Amino acid sequence: MAEPLQVEVVSADEVVWSGQGTLIIARTVDGDMGIMPGHAPVLAVLAPGGVEIVTPDASREVVAVDGGFLSVAQGRVSILSEYARMADEISVDQAERELADAQARLDAGEDTEEVRQHVMRASAQVRAAHKVR
Structure with missing residues (x-):
C-alpha cells in the first residue's frame, strides 16, 4: 500500500x-x-x-x-x-441563519462583494456541518 x-x-x-x-x-x-x-x-x-x-x-x-x-x-x-x-466547530442552526440573512440581503439588491462572500462562506459552513452530523 x-x-x-x-x-x-x-x-x-x-x-x-x-x-x-x-x-x-x-x-x-x-x-x-x-x-x-x-x-x-x-x-x-x-x-x-x-x-x-x-x-x-x-x-x-x-x-x-x-x-x-x-x-x-x-x-x-x-x-x-x-x-x-x-466542520465540527460549526453550529448548523447558526450557519443556516447566517446563510438566510446573507441571501436575503442579496435578494434585496445588496449585491456587493462583501455580501456575495458572506453567502459563499455561510453556504460552505452549512454544507460542511451537514457532512459531520
Whole structure:
C-alpha cells in the first residue's frame, strides 16, 4: 500500500488542519475530486463546501472552505482558502441563519462583494456541518 498523503489545510491566517490522509474528497468548480496516494499532480480551483479527509486510522475530518485552491504534488495535498474552519466547530442552526440573512440581503439588491462572500462562506459552513452530523 502506498504511503499516506501529507495534507495541509491553510486559511488566510492559520493552518486549520495538518496530518496524513488516505483519501481526500473536495468539490472543485469542475465537480467532485477524489485524491488517493499516488495521485498525479494536479492544481484545481475549489468551490465552496466541505473538504473531507480520511485519515490512516479511518477517521474522517471535514473542513469548510469558501473556495480557494487544491494542489497535489509529490505525496502532498495543499488546500488553500481565504476561509477554512473545521466542520465540527460549526453550529448548523447558526450557519443556516447566517446563510438566510446573507441571501436575503442579496435578494434585496445588496449585491456587493462583501455580501456575495458572506453567502459563499455561510453556504460552505452549512454544507460542511451537514457532512459531520
